[in-house]
Amino acid sequence: MGQNVGIGTADVSDAEQILKLQYLCYQGEAALYNDYGIEPLTQSLESLRAEFETHTVLVARLGEEVVGSVRGTIDDGVARIGKLIVHPRLQRHMLGTRLLRAIEAKLADAAEYELFTGHRSENNLRLYERLGYVSGRIEKVSPRLSLVYLRKTAVLAA
Template identity: 65%
Template sequence: MGMSVAISAARENDAEQILKLQYLCYQSEAALYGDYAIEPLTQSLDDLRAELARGRVLVARLGEEVVGSVRGRVEDDGTAVIGKLIVHPRMQGHGLGRRLLAALEERLTEESSARRYRLFTGHRSDNNLRLYRGLGYIPVSTERVSSRLSLITMEKAAVSQDYAASA
């Protein structure tokens, strides 16, 4: 390819590219669970724009193309809720998801003193589970959503910037 992937804050005009990428990336999840009505495949552009406005959204760019994205927000109790980590299928397996997630964790901690990170994935999503476990997330609960899907919630403690600076 010759170009490096840069991670930055999403811009308002990225919404359409993010939504198209989200639709592409969640096809495999929908097939895995036999459910094409999952929220990432039904989300509207207006809903995504609202997410961009109220939370932190990062994108990975290869030139001008958005090839990855992740979203997060910090709740009042200091829990950073992370969602919709997506990487273009042709870019998967090269550490981009790991880089996006680490960049988001860092920004959420710097900007809002997140105390812990929380995310969820489906029980059959082995690649996601492996990635999250490898990054220190541990399962804290499982919720049966339907006969085909159980969501596994995973968490890890945030490393405070004071601790990281002194380590």
């Protein structure tokens, strides 16, 4: 099913669908850390729309439905990638891999790529490491959550 999904640049008119999908996709993360106040669940539509001015935002579509998304921006030669989401019914169909590779290609001017996930998010960590990302610094956010930052050089992405 994942191969029938097209990936392209999002338009600000996609923001509402992206935000609804983001809310759905981050429920599992919130439950994992027993924290429903995480930023992806509290982000406003206005805030997401503002990101279209500063970030490259990609969507995966199955027909007219947005079933995945990722966004990123380049800062000091480092592409900071975030909010990689895939609709639960399409997970395990390589769509996350396709979205991550697509955002890396869009941000190809970067020297390095960086992303992060929670320390208990084993599926995310496995995906990122499989795609060449290496764990680096760990930032303790709360007693329940530490963020693991992973990086890879752009040469490895090409």
